[in-house]
Amino acid sequence: MNHNTPLPQVPSASPRPVRHLSDVQRRVTTAAQLRSQGVAPAEANEQCRSGGPWQQLLPGVYLLHPGPPTSEERLHAVLMYAAREGAAPGVPVQPGSGEPHRPVYKEAMITGLAALNLHGLSCAPPLLSLEHIDVLVPRLRRLRSTGCAHVVRTTSLPTPERATGVPVAPVPRALADAVAQLTDAGMVRRLLSEAVRGGHCEPAAVVRELNDAKLLSRPHVVDAVDSLLAEGRALAEDRLYTMVVEHGLPDPVWNVDLRLPGGPHLGGLDAYWPEQAVAVELDTRAPRQDEDALWSEYARKREHFERLGITVVHITPKKLRDSIEQQAAVVRTALMAAGDRDPAAYVVVLPR
Template sequence: MNHNTPLSPRPLHHLADGGRRVLTTAQLRAHGVSAAETTEQCRPGGPWQQLLPGVVLLHPGPPTSEERLHAVLMYTARERTVSVPVQPGADAPPAPPYGEAMITGLAALTLHGFSSAPPLPSLDTFDVLVPRLRRLRSTGCARIVRTPDLPTPVRITVPRALDSVRAGSAPVPVAPVPRALADAVAGLRDADTVRLLLTEAVRGGHCEPAAVVRELTQARLLNRPHVVGAVDSLLAEGRAMAESRLYRMVRDHGLPDPVWNVDLRLPGGPHLGGLDAYWPEHAVALELDTRAPRPGGRPADDAQWSEYARKREHLERLGITVVHISPRGLRDAMEQQAAVVRTALMASADRDPAAYVVVLPR
């Protein structure tokens, strides 16, 4: 038996009738389709078309957005695809490994459910995040974005509302929201669009402002005036959302009502600092930790950290317990945060009386 004899392929139409209608040339070879046959099938007016280098669409007519998404990912991974012969009668090959590549930018935000991101069919190109040392070039509907530090992708199936989806469609690896936002903002010049995207990230519960600002800082985008303005709106939105959750935590978990948004002072003495909530009879203070890197660099950020630490130390020397709660903690573990506050309030009976302080509206 001659082991070099190629497998007899099934009729080529069975490939297009399978669950996947986008294959690499390596996968076609695994089905016994030679390079010459692929070229013939992709001739002008033929039944197939080359969508990207090394990636073939197995039907005529325009591709769906889902097919374009899988195509750009196949394009980034095509030289890594192992060509394993497929036995005659076997179904189409399983979804190809995409390596470390993932969809990012505006397409990723649309897949994450952003209403302010454009619909997939309106995007001429899809951004694909790959390791920095990959030797790829942008072409067709694939725009290559390189990074030395790849995030962990989220796997999302294209919703029917975004595109026509065939049964059994494979999920797409997508960059997490903060990274996708940074890559989207890098290509945008319209201040209103940037502001809408950043605001929706927080208002829609996709992520916390600090995570977004961290990615924008790493991408060196905070020197652009329209981005700085959008970040100010983002942080204000994040602060408002965190305050709303804090009110709900006190109400829903049966905590005693504090005085809200106050300043503390020593009688006739210095200002001790502002607080989001204070229980005078328990001498327990609560502060939302909404720190985030701000435009202007690290010194301001370090100064803010120092101010938080100074305030906490001063109040605790006066016998006041300070509880710090993060917006993320309120969002993801409100019951646990309420338990921390309740424990601090209950422990006040076992402490020495705190120093007398003046409570003023902030």
């Protein structure tokens, strides 16, 4: 029997046409789909006997050929097992188009190391080497981990992304679910670093997910996060420099501290144009347990600068990555508007 062998037909049944199914759905299917084809549970169990042409991969999920499942088949089997009842995969999204449709899985998505592999992180293990595949479902679902399916629960499902035809958790969430099961500090560090360096996500989003998962109390995770934040800031500083050079902004002084003459330290800035009293500060705050206190301090600093007549433009690493031209226009506008403002207070500019 090969991958294209048709479903066995019970003489009294009239199987529904399966032209709308994708190729993988003709190899991996559910008990409910088999029943809709006229295949009774007893017949399915008979096909799965030792030496038979089928296998039962997970409760209610069948592989319609002998031999080990492929990575794609394992992914879809896990999703079929975890998808909400009544939302059977394989329902055509656009009936009548005549083309195979991608499976539809409700309230289930791949997460953890498998998702990171599908997102293209090179340091994530190969799919076939994973003993189990993490699948994210709502917290109240009555579903247990079994076989190659490892159930991960959440109070709020993120919006899934699609990779190689299956729904996957966004990279920050997938990282948190992977890190929760890892004790190898080197692996944790490599995953976080590649996710940021490769442009898959911003450090703050990763730290937020790790914090929500209560993982920041683990020493090896904290060490990896500190390295991640340092690397993320370095990348953001490089992008800021690129923005100034490539978009023709006047040269600022870089990485400076401001003080009032004979007075207190006002704070550090990533770029400052003294003649126009315009500054850029990279917002690389990482949400942690004391986020409210950090934000209050951050807001006070900004208000203090503005009372002195210094315009502070706050830019996040994500904005620098996704809309660098727009951020350059914001800074240029602030520089051009300097002539219409009252002169700023005199401050001492020192290297940081």
